[in-house]
Amino acid sequence: VSATTTTAVPEETTTAPVKTRRLRLSRVIGILLPVLLVIGGYASIDGADASESGPLGLIEVMNPAYFAFIGLLAVSFIWHMRSKTLDAFVLSMHIVALIFLFHGAVSWIEQVPRFPVVYTHVGLTEYIQRTGETLPTLDARMNWPGFFTTAALLDEVAGVDSIYPWLLWAPLVQNLFYAPLLFSITRTASTDVRVPWIALYLYFSLSWVGQDYFSPQALNFLFFLAFVAIVLRCFRTDRAALPRPIRRIGNGVGQIVGKVLRVPSFQPGGAPILATTTAQRALLVFALAVIYAASVMSHQLTPVFLLLFVTALVVLRRTVLRGFPLLMAVLFFSYISYGAIGYWSGHIDQMFGGFGQLGGIFKDNVGSKVEVESSHVYVIYARFLLAAGVWALTAWGLIRRLRAGRVDLALLVGFIVPFFVLGGQTYGGEVILRVFLMSLPFAAIFITFALLPTEKLKLNITRSVVFVLACTLLGPTFMLTRYGNEAFEYVSKNDYEGALELSRLAPSGSNMISIDGNVGNQLGRMEQFVFQTVPQKPGELLDYSAQHIYQTAVDAPGSQSFLLLSRSQIANIELTYGKPETFFQDLTSELLANPNFRLIYENPDARIFAIDTSTGVKSPEVEDE
């Protein structure tokens, strides 16, 4: 691993000017106001009932005053950004308040952790904690068990049986953890001390993807940010010449861009890197290796993003870590070959089969999402529009920055590299979400450049008003895009208790039947049950009849069968397939009238039926198997 710099190491910068420590009235207001706005925002939504969310999600039950508090926070933030000396503590308070308002509000009004998939993660953690081993055949995620093993170990150390009580506030805590690293990354963008603060504010207002729940990808996003922060702040080079073939192309493109934009020459635009000694650099390289190794063991996709990012920087000579991609590749492929062999040996087509099939990837990630048969489709459209708007503004910021004669090649690499993953595989129809998330820190910087391309521009009234209006509008937009799926991502306490009761009632070897995959029924003893969703034939009318459910139970291999009907499943079916609001009650009545189904547990959101399959005959296809 090469860790020596090829260029003179500039000295480090610190944050704001020193003259910000004095106690002034504006400082006191700047510290207290964000706290009051958070209290006001939370008080305004205190009575909101997330279970009443409709096709447009949580925005339908939010008090409009909540959005007024978000607008006021933007006004206060820009007020302090316009002062002659930036107060880092006051601005930090605003960022923390923003995170509380945007990423913590939902935890305030919900009773149990959201996302049914969180309960599957609880189940995977429970398995490792109970047995002390992983089971790769149980779930694909068990091939990258680092996150679940750590959660199980944390449970053991904390002396608790389940990680569950900690999960409600996980999104808020994870976003608070991201903030300092995002600030470090945005500080590399410019010598202008205003840029990192505005970029950070924009990032948390635009981050609608919602991957920050209790999940491996949430923790790996932290690793991604830490890795990128170290590389850009300590190992970046801005002035090294490009490799010869790229230099020719770069010079040609530079001349054309220069002529079009009427810019005589371009200069590197980044802030100076941190001054480090050889020993420090060696330790930082060690830290990079530790972070990457942890990432490789705990997530499939993040190590790929990181490997591509560093490799692209090395190819363009924007980093001194010339040999590091080799170490990363060795770590990545070693783990895949050893730790995840159980997955790739049986799913090689799934891993690489989609390579280059952009049409299929677009269909899975975009086309299938808009086939929704209710007004929920507007949430999907809003997400596409917001993503397109962010990328368009990023391009505008890049042009503004180029017109100012600055080139930010390392940041551009960070923004573009995630898109290369699009050519790989669909990742369960979620790859575009991940691409958006990984490119967002860099997009936020370029959007800031659209507002302030150089240090010489003042944050005048016009720019301030534009910023405040944009951030105020982003309040409802964020709520619509981030929590637009609330109707089926919300998990009620009754949902949870129904699933918990089922895992207590069902003996080992039972079939756990559900009518939709959006169900958190894998809370514990996962390996002892057969989880089966009622299958639907593509291109045919959806069949949720008692007879079809019964046949699914008969065909399932377990000894006994139980059907869990829960609110989250019904909400997903109603919103995605346009089923009427009486669907839950109609289906319950039909099942109660059928002698093969016996209701054994009931609460307002969940019903458990025991299914008598003794008289059933297996389908011919199942018999053949």
Next chain:
Amino acid sequence: MKRKPAIPVTETARFGTGYETVNRFVGRRAVSPLALRINALMMPASVALTVLTILDVESDLRMWLALLVFCFGPGSALVQYFRLPDAAMQLGLIIAISTALSILLAQALLYFDRLDALIAVGVLTALTFLHPITRQNPRLKKEAEKQEAGA
């Protein structure tokens, strides 16, 4: 614990009419101050967690201490070696390195079939005390002073 500076430290000053920054040499002083402070909190926290784990006490305090040590303990010691002057970078790396080391530890314990709370707490506590211990080691201290004199 008094620390000697390792690298010259500069602070940012503005110039001109805008907000552009330049580096201004302000002298030599200790760096990674935030990591030092967090480590000072994490050391007693990790000791308390060890005691609670040995006694197998079931309490909310143990739960919160476990979370704190997993997220901040080892990183607060290791980041001090990096001698970074930037508070945000220190804080972010403390969390990232602590959780990364926790993952590596958990995987290692799983591999050796020893997913045990006491072993985990012992290793995490040792890592949390790593920096103060190595600073007290006469040989390492001498080497560090020599390196600092060279820098």
